[in-house]
Amino acid sequence: MNQYSAKDIQVLEGLEPVRKRPGMYIGSTDETGLHHLVWEVLDNAIDEAMAGFCENIIVRIHNDGSVSVLDDGRGIPVEQHEQTGVSAVETVLTVLHAGGKFGGSGYKVSGGLHGVGVSVVNALSTRTEVTVERDGGKHFIAFEAGAPAEPLKQVGTSDKHGTFVQFWPDPKIFETTEFNFETIKKRVRQQAYLTRGVTITLLDERKDQENAAQFYFEGGIASFVRHLNDDKESISPVLMFEGEINDVAVEIALQYTQEFRESVLTFANNIQTIEGGTHLTGFSSALTRTINKYARENNMLKEKDPNFANEDVREGLTAVISVKVRDPQFEGQTKAKLGNSNVRTVVEKLFSEKLDEYLGEYPSDAKSIITKCALATKARLAARAARDTVIRKGALEGSNLPGKLADCASRDPEKSELFIVEGDSAGGSAKQGRDRHTQAILPLRGKILNTEQSRLDKMLANNEVKSLVVALGTAIGDTFEEEKLRYKKVVIMTDADVDGAHIRTLLLTLFYRHFHTLVARGNIFIAQPPLYKLQKGKEIWYAMTEAEKEKIRTEHDVKGDNIQRYKGLGEMNPDQLWETTMNPETRTLVQVKVADAERADHIFKVLMGSEVAPRRKFIQTHAAEVKDLDI
Numbered sequence: 001m002n003q004y005s006a007k008d009i010q011v012l013e014g015l016e017p018v019r020k021r022p023g024m025y026i027g028s029t030d031e032t033g034l035h036h037l038v039w040e041v042l043d044n045a046i047d048e049a050m051a052g053f054c055e056n057i058i059v060r061i062h063n064d065g066s067v068s069v070l071d072d073g074r075g076i077p078v079e080q081h082e083q084t085g086v087s088a089v090e091t092v093l094t095v096l097h098a099g100g101k102f103g104g105s106g107y108k109v110s111g112g113l114h115g116v117g118v119s120v121v122n123a124l125s126t127r128t129e130v131t132v133e134r135d136g137g138k139h140f141i142a143f144e145a146g147a148p149a150e151p152l153k154q155v156g157t158s159d160k161h162g163t164f165v166q167f168w169p170d171p172k173i174f175e176t177t178e179f180n181f182e183t184i185k186k187r188v189r190q191q192a193y194l195t196r197g198v199t200i201t202l203l204d205e206r207k208d209q210e211n212a213a214q215f216y217f218e219g220g221i222a223s224f225v226r227h228l229n230d231d232k233e234s235i236s237p238v239l240m241f242e243g244e245i246n247d248v249a250v251e252i253a254l255q256y257t258q259e260f261r262e263s264v265l266t267f268a269n270n271i272q273t274i275e276g277g278t279h280l281t282g283f284s285s286a287l288t289r290t291i292n293k294y295a296r297e298n299n300m301l302k303e304k305d306p307n308f309a310n311e312d313v314r315e316g317l318t319a320v321i322s323v324k325v326r327d328p329q330f331e332g333q334t335k336a337k338l339g340n341s342n343v344r345t346v347v348e349k350l351f352s353e354k355l356d357e358y359l360g361e362y363p364s365d366a367k368s369i370i371t372k373c374a375l376a377t378k379a380r381l382a383a384r385a386a387r388d389t390v391i392r393k394g395a396l397e398g399s400n401l402p403g404k405l406a407d408c409a410s411r412d413p414e415k416s417e418l419f420i421v422e423g424d425s426a427g428g429s430a431k432q433g434r435d436r437h438t439q440a441i442l443p444l445r446g447k448i449l450n451t452e453q454s455r456l457d458k459m460l461a462n463n464e465v466k467s468l469v470v471a472l473g474t475a476i477g478d479t480f481e482e483e484k485l486r487y488k489k490v491v492i493m494t495d496a497d498v499d500g501a502h503i504r505t506l507l508l509t510l511f512y513r514h515f516h517t518l519v520a521r522g523n524i525f526i527a528q529p530p531l532y533k534l535q536k537g538k539e540i541w542y543a544m545t546e547a548e549k550e551k552i553r554t555e556h557d558v559k560g561d562n563i564q565r566y567k568g569l570g571e572m573n574p575d576q577l578w579e580t581t582m583n584p585e586t587r588t589l590v591q592v593k594v595a596d597a598e599r600a601d602h603i604f605k606v607l608m609g610s611e612v613a614p615r616r617k618f619i620q621t622h623a624a625e626v627k628d629l630d631i
C-alpha cells in the first residue's frame with residue numbers, strides 16, 4: 001500500500017508538468033506537436049534498430065484516433081526497476097527521461113533526443129497501451145493520462161521479442177488530433193534512409209483514407225541522396241564515405257548536380273540538425289580544402305588563379321551527413337545545431353582523407369566536379385558585378401524605389417506591408433483601395449521570369465525581379481541583409497485561376513531560393529481573395545470556397561442570378577478588394593511555411609526544369625486533378 005502511494009506521488013511529480021506545459025516538452029500543441037508524439041515513439045524503435053536489435057517497425061494510424069508503433073527489438077524490460085520499485089516498463093512510461101537510463105552499454109547512441117522520452121507521449125494521451133514480448137512471455141500494461149490504469153500483467157507466452165506502443169492523443173491538450181499520412185510518411189522514409197537495413201511499414205487504417213507505404217534502403221543515405229536528386233541532372237555518381245574515430249561514427253553521401261543551389265542535410269543520432277553545427281563545419285572545410293588541393297596538384301587551378309571559395313565547391317552539391325555520437329549536445333535557437341566540438345575534427349579528418357583518396361582514384365569524376373566548381377566561381381563573379389550595379393543604382397538613384405511601386409507612407413517596417421499584385425488593372429484597384437499609410441503596392445506584369453534556368457546575374461537583368469528586390473530593401477545573394485527588409489509582411493496577391501497559381505508558384509520559388517530567411521521568419525503571406533460574391537437585396541456575402549458559397553446560398557436563399565464568381569482581382573472594385581482581401585480587420589492571410597515554399601520549388605522544378613521525364617510524369621499524374629481550368 002505504502003509503495004503504491006509513493007509511486008503515485010512519483011508519477012504525479014513526473015508527468016504533471018508535462019500536462020500543464022506541453023509546449024515545453026513537445027514545442028507546441030498544434031499539428032506539429034501532435035506529430036511529435038509519433039516521432040518520440042518511433043525514435044525509441046529506431047534506437048533499437050541502431051543498436052542492432054530490431055529489423056522491422058510497423059507504424060499504424062488507427063481508425064479510432066490512435067497511432068501505434070510495433071518493433072521487433074529486445075522489448076522494454078518488465079522486471080522490477082531498482083530505483084522506482086515498479087516494473088521497468090512502467091518506469092519508462094511514467095518517469096521523464098527514464099527512456100535509456102538503463103539497459104547498459106547496448107544503448108550506444110540513444111536517440112529519443114527530441115529528448116523527452118516516451119513518458120511525454122503517455123502524459124499527453126488519454127490512454128496508452130504497451131505490450132512487450134520477451135524472455136518467453138507476453139506482457140501488457142495500460143495508462144490513462146499518464147497514470148497506470150491497468151497494472152503490468154503477463155497475458156500469454158511468446159517466442160518473439162519486441163514492443164508495441166499504442167496511444168490516443170488527448171483532445172483536451174491538442175488543437176487537432178488528426179494525423180497526417182504524408183507528414184508521417186516523410187519522416188518514416190527519412191528514418192529508413194538513416195537506418196540502413198531496417199524495414200519500416202506505415203499503414204493508414206482510417207476509413208476515408210486507407211493508405212500504406214513501406215521503406216527499406218539497402219544503400220542507406222546513399223539512397224537518400226539519390227532520392228533528393230530524383231529531379232536533377234547529376235554530374236557525378238553518388239559518393240559514399242564512412243568511418244569511425246574516437247567513438248564518433250560518420251557517414252557521408254554526396255553527389256554533384258547541374259543545379260546552382262546546394263542541398264546539404266545533416267543529422268546527429270538520426271535527428272535532423274537544421275541549424276547545422278560542428279559536423280557541417282568539419283565537412284565544409286574539408287570539402288573546400290581537399291578540392292583546392294587536388295585542383296592545384298593537378299594543375300587545374302593555375303598559379304594565378306585564386307582558390308575556390310567555399311560557396312563554389314558547394315554549388316550543385318547534394319549531400320547527407322549523418323553522425324552518431326555518445327553524448328550529443330544540441331544548441332541553437334531550436335536546439336537543432338550540433339555543438340560537440342570533437343565532431344568537427346573527426347568529420348574533417350575522416351572526410352578529407354577519404355575524398356582525397358577518391359579523387360585520386362577516379363580522375364574523370366574529379367575533373368567533372370572541378371569543372372563545375374570553376375563554372376561556379378565564374379558565375380559568382382559575374383553575379384557580384386550584376387548585383388553591385390543593381391544595388392548601386394538603387395542606392396544612388398536614391399531612396400529611388402521602382403516607379404511602379406506605390407509605397408506606403410510609414411517607414412516603420414513593423415507596420416508596413418507590401419502587396420505584390422498580378423497585373424496592372426488589379427494593381428490599380430489595390431492602389432485605390434489600400435490603406436496608404438501602411439500598405440504598399442507593387443504590380444508585376446505577367447510572368448516574372450523562369451528563374452529555374454537563370455543564375456542570379458540573369459535574374460537581376462529582369463525588370464520585374466529587380467523592382468521586387470529593390471522594393472524589399474534587403475538586397476540579394478551574399479549581401480542579403482534581413483534587417484533591411486522594408487515591410488514586415490510581404491503579401492502575394494494573385495488571381496484565383498491557373499495563371500494566378502503559376503505566378504504564385506514563381507514568386508514562392510524565388511522567395512524559397514533567394515530569400516529563404518524571409519520565408520523561415522514568416523514574412524511571406526498569401527492573400528485570400530474571395531471566389532464568390534452573393535447578394536440579396538442590400539446584403540452582401542463573400543465566399544472563399546465552394547462549400548462556403550453553398551452554405552450561404554442555402555442559408556439565405558440566394559438565387560442563381562445574385563451569385564458572382566470572381567475570375568480575377570481586377571473584377572473587384574477598390575472598396576471590395578479592400579474589404580475582402582486587404583483590410584487587416586476582415587481579411588484572411590495565409591502565412592507561407594518553408595514546407596509550402598519547398599513544395600512550390602519542387603513543382604516548379606518539375607514543370608520548368610530541363611528534365612523532361614519527371615515533367616511528363618507529373619502532368620500525367622495530376623492531369624485528372626485539374627477540374628476547373630479557365631484559360
Ligand code: 0RA
Pocket residue numbers: 044045048071073074075076077092099100102103104106163165
Ligand atoms: C530500455 C532498455 C532496453 C530496451 C528498451 C528500453 C526499449 C525501449 C523501447 C521503446 C520502444 N521499443 C523499445 N524497445 C526497447 C534494453 C533491454 C535489454 O538489455 O534487453
